[in-house]
Amino acid sequence: MNHLISIYSFATACDLTGMEDQLTSTIDCTVSCMAAHPHDADICMLGCQMLRIISTSGLVTQGPPVVNTEACGLLILLDAVEAVVTALTSVTGKQSTSFQLTSDALRVLKNILRSHRTAKDKIINAANFSGMERIVGGMLEHSGSASIQEDGCILIWSLCFNDSSNQIGVDRCNGIMAIILAMMGHSDVAAVQENACGALHTMSFNLSIKTTIVDNGGVQCCVQAMQNHPTKRVLLERACTALISLVMNTNQPENPVVMSREGINALVNILLSNTLGAKLHIYAAHVLSILVQGTANALLLCDVGMSNELMNALNSVAQSSKENSERVRLIIMALSGGQ
Structure with a gap:
């Protein structure tokens, strides 16, 4: 010593x-x-x-x-x-x-x-x-520490990126719960939220793990992060990319995850922002285009109503690519009540 x-x-x-x-x-x-x-x-x-x-x-x-x-x-x-x-x-x-x-x-x-x-x-x-198990164990043991949660989420994100074996390893040692608890316990810390969204996105490429994330409140955690940090561009990008994967029903596109009204509003608010940039507008529109293929989500978006500002934002997204044009078409159809 x-x-x-x-x-x-x-x-x-x-x-x-x-x-x-x-x-x-x-x-x-x-x-x-x-x-x-x-x-x-x-x-x-x-x-x-x-x-x-x-x-x-x-x-x-x-x-x-x-x-x-x-x-x-x-x-x-x-x-x-x-x-x-x-x-x-x-x-x-x-x-x-x-x-x-x-x-x-x-x-x-x-x-x-x-x-x-x-x-x-x-x-x-x-x-x-036992490296992964010990990283997750440290997060769970010290759930009150924002810095430990941030570093743990970064490690999970990096170690599991494009690595199905590591994704399964994290899931087996309660890594999903650790990430979600980090988001719930440190909702005011942008760095924790940003890296947790990145970790959830990476983990969601495994369909079984994606179900675990959704069933344990992962979608709502991403929405909450967007609501709590509406000006943090990188965080919003991470949340949207996570949602693109999480809300999609690969086998039944017409049955995506049912989003909360708060989630729909958060995505619309991104589109209405003049400061967040075109890239984030495209991400938000992508999420909405998946969601509105479900009736419940389409009705929630219809309640928002069309405005000149929203139409202008959607038109800009539509002009960026043929794929985005089709996504915008689905969104506009939902906004107009399916007509």
């Missing part, structure tokens, strides 16, 4: 950027200490904090930390991923220790994955293939 404290004191007192030999030695010593004491929560906590600092550029500079690609490459090479994932099992002591370790561990993994996509398999396979 004293040795690790000495390493920590040295590294936090200077900037190791560009000092590869010192950086390599620091990482190697930290990982070795953690590997030698995998069940010592205090050592693992300090080690994860050390690795989290190393994974960002400018250890003592002011301003938000930036992922250090070079350092993250060394972390992968020197088995830091295995050490960090293993450390997530050592948090059986004080609650404060558990929180700090989990927070730093997920941030390290997120930084590594952001800079090196090839680290995906290392994270999944670490500690006898």
Whole structure:
């Protein structure tokens, strides 16, 4: 422990950027200490904090930390991923220790994955293939922490992107519930909502998992995110792309998910906005075009009524492509009561 404290004191007192030999030695010593004491929560906590600092550029500079690609490459090479994932099992002591370790561990993994996509398999396979389970477990244990939920959702999103095996793995360890609880518990935190929507979108490509998401309130969570953050363009894009997948009934297009009135209104409000941009208008129209193929949704949209502003927005979307023109036709038909 004293040795690790000495390493920590040295590294936090200077900037190791560009000092590869010192950086390599620091990482190697930290990982070795953690590997030698995998069940010592205090050592693992300090080690994860050390690795989290190393994974960002400018250890003592002011301003938000930036992922250090070079350092993250060394972390992968020197088995830091295995050490960090293993450390997530050592948090059986004080609650404060558990929180700090989990927070730093997920941030390290997120930084590594952001800079090196090839680290995906290392994270999944670490500690006898328990990486995903431990990430989700950390989210569920610390559901009150917005930063842990944000990092957890980013990791799920990234690890499961175009990977059906990882999607199934997340589902098996209650990952969908973790994402939805994150959205419900941190509805005012845009970063959590944005990354949770991204995670839901990725997970929804598995039809069975999509059903689980819908049945557990995933659609309403996306709608709530749109309502709570009506000016956050990226968040709205993530929510709309998630909804495009979630509300569609692949086998029966005429029976999409029944949307709430609030959801219909949120999508219409996006179309009426002059500041959110054409791309988001197209996404919102896409969602509406799927929804209005169901009678209940079409009636809700008809209640909104046509206005000059809405017609202008729809015309702009229609002009962007032949597919979007057909989508707009369906929306206008619903707005006019099916005529």
